[in-house]
Amino acid sequence: MKRDHGPVLPGEGATDYARYMRTDTLLALQRDPADMVHRDELLFQVVHQSAELWFKLAVAELTEAAARIDDGELAEAELLLGRAALAVRLVSDQLDMFRHLPPATFQALVPVLGNGSGAESPGWKQAQAASRRLDQAFAAYRAAHGIDLRRLYTGNPADPVYRLAEAMVEWDERVALWRVRHYKIAIRIGSHGEIGTQGSPANWLAKLIDHRFFPDLWRARTGLTDAHPTADEHPDPAVTAGAGA
Template sequence: MSYDPEGEGARMSFRDRMSYGDYLGLDAILTAQHPLSQAHDEMLFIVQHQTSELWMKLALHEMGAARSRIAAGDLQPAFKMLTRVARIMEQLNSAWDVLRTMTPSEYTEFRQSLGESSGFQSQQYRMIEFVAGNRNMAMVRPHEHRPELVAPLLAEVARPSLYDTVLARLAAAGFDVPPRERLDQPHQPDPRARAAWAEVYRNPGTYWELYELAEKLVDFEDYFRRWRFNHVTTVERIIGFKRGSGGTSGVSYLRRMLDVVLFPDLWELRTDL
C-alpha cells in the first residue's frame, strides 16, 4: 500500500490553515520571473540574480543587527551574525558556479533584452558596501529615479558604518582612535587605527573580543573579495571585454573594484606584526 503520512499525524489539508507556501509567499516569489526573450538560459540569468538579491537582503539584516550589538558593547551575538554574513557571501560565490555554465553564445541570445539594466545598479549591493564603510556618493546616482531607493542610502551615509562602530569599540577600550569627521567617504588607512589593531594582535589574550571581532571582519571581506573576483571571471568568461550592459567598461571596471579595500587597517597591520 502507498504510504500516507496522515496516518502518523501529518496535516494534509490546509484549506483554512497557513501552509508552507503561504508563509514563504511563494506565489509572489515563483511568479516573479519574466523572461523577455525565448532564450532557454534567460531563466537561469534571472533566477541567479534574484536569489542573490535575497541573500543580500539577509546579509543586510545581519549586518545591521551586528552593528547595533557592537555599538552596545554586546560583542558575542555580533560574532554569530558576522559569521553568518561570511557564510552568505560564500553562498553568493557559489552562485557564480551555476551562472558560468552559460556560454557566450547562450548569453548573446537574450542579452539585448536586458536593455541597460545591470548588476551595477543593485541598490542592495550598494547598501552592503555603504554599511561596511565603502561610501562612494557617486554610486547613489543610478538610483536617483527611485526616491525610495535613494533615501535609505542617504540615511546610511549619515550614520557610523559597521567599521566606524568597530573603531568606537577600540576607543572605548582606551586606544587613541577618534571618530571620523566625514562619514560619507570611504574608509582610508589610519595610522592610529593600524597601531591599535597591531597592539590587539600582539596581545590577543588581553584583547580577545576585539581580536575576534577583527577576524570576523577580515573573514567577511575575504569572502567579499572572492565574490568580486568570481564576478570578474564570470563576466570575462561570458562576454570577454565588451562593455557592460549598464554602460561600464565591463571587465576593466570590475578589475578596478578588486582594489577597493573595506577595512584597510585590518589588512595593513599584518605587515607590522
C-alpha cells in the same frame, strides 16, 4: 469526524507553506517562458534574484552586528558576521551556474537587459552601506576603549575584540573572493567587454577586486609583517659566522 488539514494562514496559496513562503509570488517573478528570447533567461534571472535574497540576509546581519557593537556585545556581533560571510560565500558559489551560459547565449540576452548592470544591484549597494556602518561602529568602540590594532594583533586570539576583528576580515575577504569569481565569470561569458579596452566594465570590475571595507585591519596585519625582517634581511647566524671566518 474528519479533521480539516487545510491552510489556516491568511494570504494567497493552496497551503500554509505557500502562504508563509509566498511561493506564488516568488515563482512568478521570473519572465514568462513565452516572452523569453532564450530559455537561459530563467538561469540568468534565478541566479541574480537569489543573490539579491542572500545579500538581503547579509545586510540584515551586518546591520544587527553594528548595533551589537554599539551595545558592547562583541560575541554576538561576531556570530552575526559569520552568518553574513556564509551568505556572500553562497552568492559566490551559485555563480558557477553561469559556466553553463555560453557567450553566444548571453549576447542573445543583451537586448532584454536594457542598460541593466550588476553595479545597480540594490542588495550590493546596501551591503556596501552596511559594511561602512560596521566599520564606523568598530572604530568608535576601539576609540572608546583605547584599543590599538597593532597591539590587538600581537595579543590573545581568544580576546573578543580580536575575534570580532577576525570576523570582519573574514567578511571582507569573502566579498573580495566574490568579486574575483564575478570578474572571472563575467570575462568568461563575455558580458563585460575586453580587458584593457578603455571604458570597459571589465576594467572597472577588476579595479574593485582590491577594494577593502576595513583597511585599518589589513594595515595592522601588514604592519606586523613589515616589523619583522625577512630571511634576506636576517641571515642565518651560522652562515654569517662562516663568512667572517
